Amino acid sequence: MIPSLLITNELPVVVNDRAHNIINGNDAELLAGARVLFACNAEISWGSRNEDGSKIDLFASYDHPWFMGERIILLIQVKSGPTYGQIMGNGFELTQRAKLLAKRTSHEICVIWVDRVVSKLFWAYIHPNTALTNQFYGKHHRVNPAMRFDIARCQSKYLPYKLGGAGVIIARLAHPIGVARKIALRKYRELSRQNILCPVIGKVEFTRMGWRHMFRKARSQKDKASSMDVIRQLDSILIGIPTNHSVTKTDYFVSDNYEYRVVEHLLSYEKVKLFDGGITKEIKVIIKLKEEVRYPTNWHNDGMLSQKINRRVVFLSAYHKNL
Secondary structure, three states: OOOOOOOOOOHHHHOOOOHHHHHHHHHHHHHHHHHHHHHHHOEEEEHHHHHHOOOOOOOEEEEEOOOOOEEEEEEEEEEEEOOEEEOOOEEEEEOOOHHHHHOOOOEEEEEEEEEEOOEEEEEEOOOOOOOOEEEEHHHHHHHOOOHHHHHHHHHHHOOOOOEEOOOOOEOOOOHHHHHHHHHHHHHHHHHOOOEEEEEOOEEEOOOHHHHHOOOOOOOOOOHHHOOOOOOOEEEHOOEEEEEEEEEEEEEEEEOEEEEEEEEEEEEEEEEEEEEEEEEEEEEEEEEEEEEEEEEEOHHHHHHHHHHOOOEEEEEEEEEEEEO
């Protein structure tokens, strides 16, 4: 049966101007709440009148991805429209004004920016010391199921763990390179049988990928020796908070109706010490990790999403250099 009431009426024309800011902003907030609920398997509540006055639009709570029995508590402020952001390439730029309105003295807040025209959502985590400038965020800041792991990473900077490898001393062995390599390999195999929990990124796997990457033929003997030094203390270093943590590379690809996000992480620990020839000095240890998250391409419409999200973090390399 052909509909008879609206078929002769003109289709609605959506207006994205200042006069419609209230209704468009409310729709953007509803969309953000729905997407975060699905992306993080979260419980969502809307801010009260007092909380809204403090620029808290949404509360989200979800299970911590790697600390079992604990919850992530996320305060969210929703922004939309060109005043607060714009899509740039595969990421987006959050404006100074959006950060100024969101930034708080006593707590962090997650800003979710909605492009109302194409219904794309991005997030940015604003700390009390975040610089108030326009800032570009890469494609790994899209709102999707990988976000639950990213938020856990952002909140990890205040965890009660040793910072920067403090207290770790690496003693350089006076063995021939062949013997030192055997010692490092024995330790690496031991690590591959353990579950090393890095507080900023979760369980780290040690596979053949990392060993081959560090000891490929094209790498110099000096760099290989540096890696062998670090391997013997990798577990002691990784269980602490890095001095700096950055994302150096992000790739997406789609296969069999699943989207894969592949991210390389660079962790630096600047309080580790090296004992060499009777002299102890502080060094910087650099650790590279590869994270891969898989989820359905149509994740926000999937009725059995929880069983379809997978994640692995694999060790790539480690070495040290002088500060």
